[in-house]
Amino acid sequence: MNDSKERYGALTRFFHWGMGLLIVWQFLKFFDRINDGEHWVGQTLVPWHISIGSLLLVLIVLRILWAVGQRKNRPEQDPATALLVKAGHGLLYLCMLLLPITGLMIMIGNGYGWSPFGKQLVARGATDIEWMATLGSVHSLIAWTLLILVVGHVGMALLHQLVKKDGVLRRML
Numbered sequence: 246m247n248d249s250k251e252r253y254g255a256l257t258r259f260f261h262w263g264m265g266l267l268i269v270w271q272f273l274k275f276f277d278r279i280n281d282g283e284h285w286v287g288q289t290l291v292p293w294h295i296s297i298g299s300l301l302l303v304l305i306v307l308r309i310l311w312a313v314g315q316r317k318n319r320p321e322q323d324p325a326t327a328l329l330v331k332a333g334h335g336l337l338y339l340c341m342l343l344l345p346i347t348g349l350m351i352m353i354g355n356g357y358g359w360s361p362f363g364k365q366l367v368a369r370g371a372t373d374i375e376w377m378a379t380l381g382s383v384h385s386l387i388a389w390t391l392l393i394l395v396v397g398h399v400g401m402a403l404l405h406q407l408v409k410k411d412g413v414l415r416r417m418l
């Protein structure tokens with residue numbers, strides 16, 4: 246269950262790959278830019294955006310608490326690049342936290358309501374908070390930032406696996 250110096254434990258790996266899958270699903274929202282979302286992806290997977298995003302909000306809070314508790318017994322980073330790796334992973338966490346928060350700000354600020362998985366938490370038209378809608382509008386910018394970070398992150402994982410062959414990928418598997 247717990248992490249160790251040799252590898253990430255089961256719960257960390259569950260968070261990593263489970264949330265990774267859900268975040269890729271969330272990125273499909275970019276496909277709304279193609280033909281106004283009138284295609285298979287837009288009509289079957291993208292309508293889950295609010296529900297999956299709300300689930301991700303709960304997951305990232307739990308993941309941060311877990312990571313703080315595990316920080317003393319996680320695999321060591323190569324000292325030459327440890328700071329860079331910490332900064333990169335820190336930015337991934339920051340985007341994963343800010344996306345659901347700004348997403349919610351769009352919904353509540355504009356009075357669109359909030360009904361994850363069909364359960365109404367805030368009714369449509371119940372709110373109208375201009376500053377919140379304005380702040381929420383950075384959602385798209387953060388989504389692009391996370392996309393770039395993830396591409397770089399996967400690129401580094403492949404570099405470790407295929408070029409450096411130092412077993413970094415294995416400790417997350």
Ligand code: HEM
Nearest residue numbers: 271272274275295298299301344345348349351384385388
């Ligand atoms: C980790 C979680 C999330 C990710 C990765 C994510 C990603 C995205 C992406 C890629 C877009 C398309 C942006 C564009 O085309 O420029 C988008 C738009 C949107 N998202 Fe999210 N999202 C997340 C969570 C949420 C949540 C929790 C909500 C609401 C409760 C939400 C509400 C929206 C709305 C209303 C839009 C359309 C408005 C806009 O493009 O600014 N998102 N999101």
Ligand code: HEM
Nearest residue numbers: 261264265268269312320334337338395399402413414417
């Ligand atoms: C949305 C996609 C992803 C996000 C947001 C993400 C985020 C993270 C974060 C924050 C960490 C630091 C450990 C932690 O606290 O969990 C991490 C570690 C790691 N990730 Fe990802 N990841 C994603 C996808 C991937 C993919 C597709 C791969 C492989 C191709 C990958 C390979 C790794 C590896 C090997 C580590 C361990 C690095 C180390 O030794 O510290 N990740 N990831």
